[in-house]
Amino acid sequence: MTDAVLEVEALDVRYGQVHAVRSVSLRVARGGVTALLGANGAGKTSTVMAVAGARAIAAGTVRIFGRDMTGAAPEDIVRAGVAISAEGRRIFASLSVEENLKVAGAVVGDLALEADRRATLMERFPILGQRRRQLAGLLSGGEQQMLAVARALMSAPRLLLLDEPSLGLAPQMVDRIFDIVEELRDEGISILLVEQNATLTLQVASHAVVLANGAVAAAGDPQAIANDAVLREAYLAA
Amino acid sequence: MDFVVQQLINAVSLGGVYAMLALGLAIVFSIVRLINFAHGDIMTFGGYGIFLSLVFGMPPLGALAIGIGAAVVMALAMERAAFRAMRGADVVALLITSFAVSEILKVLFQNTISPRPVPISLPAAWSSSYRIGDVVIGVGPSISIVVALLSLAGLTLFLRRTTTGMAMRAAAEDFEMLRLLGVRAGRVVATAFAISGVLAGAAAVVWTAQRGSVDPMMGFFPVLKAFIATVLGGLGSLGGAVLGGFVVGAIEVMTQAFLPEALSPYRDAIVLACVIAALLLRPDGLLPARSGARS
Numbered sequence: 001m002t003d004a005v006l007e008v009e010a011l012d013v014r015y016g017q018v019h020a021v022r023s024v025s026l027r028v029a030r031g032g033v034t035a036l037l038g039a040n041g042a043g044k045t046s047t048v049m050a051v052a053g054a055r056a057i058a059a060g061t062v063r064i065f066g067r068d069m070t071g072a073a074p075e076d077i078v079r080a081g082v083a084i085s086a087e088g089r090r091i092f093a094s095l096s097v098e099e100n101l102k103v104a105g106a107v108v109g110d111l112a113l114e115a116d117r118r119a120t121l122m123e124r125f126p127i128l129g130q131r132r133r134q135l136a137g138l139l140s141g142g143e144q145q146m147l148a149v150a151r152a153l154m155s156a157p158r159l160l161l162l163d164e165p166s167l168g169l170a171p172q173m174v175d176r177i178f179d180i181v182e183e184l185r186d187e188g189i190s191i192l193l194v195e196q197n198a199t200l201t202l203q204v205a206s207h208a209v210v211l212a213n214g215a216v217a218a219a220g221d222p223q224a225i226a227n228d229a230v231l232r233e234a235y236l237a238a
Numbered sequence: 239m240d241f242v243v244q245q246l247i248n249a250v251s252l253g254g255v256y257a258m259l260a261l262g263l264a265i266v267f268s269i270v271r272l273i274n275f276a277h278g279d280i281m282t283f284g285g286y287g288i289f290l291s292l293v294f295g296m297p298p299l300g301a302l303a304i305g306i307g308a309a310v311v312m313a314l315a316m317e318r319a320a321f322r323a324m325r326g327a328d329v330v331a332l333l334i335t336s337f338a339v340s341e342i343l344k345v346l347f348q349n350t351i352s353p354r355p356v357p358i359s360l361p362a363a364w365s366s367s368y369r370i371g372d373v374v375i376g377v378g379p380s381i382s383i384v385v386a387l388l389s390l391a392g393l394t395l396f397l398r399r400t401t402t403g404m405a406m407r408a409a410a411e412d413f414e415m416l417r418l419l420g421v422r423a424g425r426v427v428a429t430a431f432a433i434s435g436v437l438a439g440a441a442a443v444v445w446t447a448q449r450g451s452v453d454p455m456m457g458f459f460p461v462l463k464a465f466i467a468t469v470l471g472g473l474g475s476l477g478g479a480v481l482g483g484f485v486v487g488a489i490e491v492m493t494q495a496f497l498p499e500a501l502s503p504y505r506d507a508i509v510l511a512c513v514i515a516a517l518l519l520r521p522d523g524l525l526p527a528r529s530g531a532r533s
Contacts, residue, residue: 052418078420090415092408099404106401107420155420 035205083157093137142173251379253487254386259464262434278457284309284442306439313435472523
């Protein structure tokens with residue numbers, strides 16, 4: 001019996017001739033934060049998108065809560081309890097803030113429960129409540145990121161995939177995003193955190209994996225990786 | 239003055255049909271990137287639905303409802319039988335698939351019903367006209383305008399107010415992200431086809447009500463104009479499709495009304511020249527589609 005909510009084993013993702021992910025293995029422990037680090041183009045997003053069901057898996061397995069979900073459709077992976085805040089936030093710019101949450105709430109099924117979750121999230125992120133009727137495209141980058149996270153939380157996930165949540169944000173906003181990551185972890189949501197900001201990420205992570213050229217370059221204790229000068233110099237640009 | 243008002247009514251009536259067809263094309267394109275060349279055959283099938291219902295003694299309004307229902311069934315069947323297997327294929331492969339579907343349906347219409355026009359006899363009152371002051375207005379064009387406006391308003395409400403409607407708008411922006419939020423792709427796509435079927439059916443209703451017959455090519459020419467309308471408005475943009483439909487309808491009616499007799503063989507050429515001129519000025523169309531959040 002394993003205590004991992006996500007186990008990726010020997011994952012391969014290819015785009016035609018390009019071998020984007022090569023035999024990557026990683027795990028997220030129950031209640032833990034696994035950091036997935038690496039430079040641009042190292043295969044982080046391809047890995048996460050494959051876990052979410054949005055990229056074809058050429059080889060390897062993805063087990064979610066102990067169930068083999070290799071090659072499952074994104075819709076079914078969400079129903080298994082996984083949600084994603086995707087790279088680039090990908091909020092629906094022409095929909096209002098509240099409509100973004102409503103669309104994400106379609107998966108809930110129970111209308112009262114859906115409305116309740118929406119209200120709770122707008123209290124939790126007051127800026128979203130204040131701007132509920134505004135077009136999401138008019139929000140600032142940080143606000144859009146909060147919307148992307150809130151939208152992911154509509155399905156009440158037990159595993160959250162966060163792809164580059166701090167990218168392009170002002171420093172205070174980056175701190176706020178990492179605070180949210182810790183809050184969510186404390187609420188018992190397991191997290192796979194993809195980041196380029198290695199310093200802050202390694203502080204919140206309980207386990208870390210470094211990718212380079214699509215393969216795992218290092219994995220283990222975040223503190224050890226943070227202290228490894230060669231690793232930092234070569235892959236983390238920090 | 240009355241001449242101008244009458245032409246205006248003709249323009250809105252014809253533009254309304256183009257707008258409904260263009261909107262059906264746009265809603266499917268915005269979500270599955272399919273330029274559905276067989277959209278005209280959905281409209282034709284709706285026309286035959288009306289024809290057969292009348293032959294079997296349905297009252298006229300019931301026949302029109304069945305016509306719309308038939309178009310919806312055809313649109314959904316097309317998606318299930320031909321396009322679902324092609325999901326994710328590139329635009330050209332989808333386009334060619336739709337050509338094949340269109341050809342198959344035309345041959346079926348020719349061989350099972352008739353290659354020639356079959357009559358649709360609706361109450362005489364529907365093809366009469368009424369007067370407001372000095373202006374004589376046809377009942378047909380009036381029905382056409384009312385149906386078009388009701389469809390457009392209904393669709394707008396659906397897209398604005400319902401969660402499924404919001405999901406359709408979201409899908410047009412970023413379909414993959416929508417699936418990542420757990421929304422079932424199949425349901426969204428089927429809804430898009432069903433809506434395009436309702437609109438094509440409504441277009442069949444007003445088209446047959448005014449022309450009084452159905453033939454295997456009935457849907458072809460109006461849908462050709464609707465294609466032009468979607469490109470003019472901005473491919474994949476819903477507002478653009480509606481605007482493009484009304485603009486193409488207006489240009490067509492104006493060239494009909496005001497062009498000297500000698501130039502009338504060049505009417506379509508003049509309409510298309512206007513479209514090309516508009517696209518030279520605005521290459522993405524009058525109201526370009528919002529591209530996805532992904533850069």
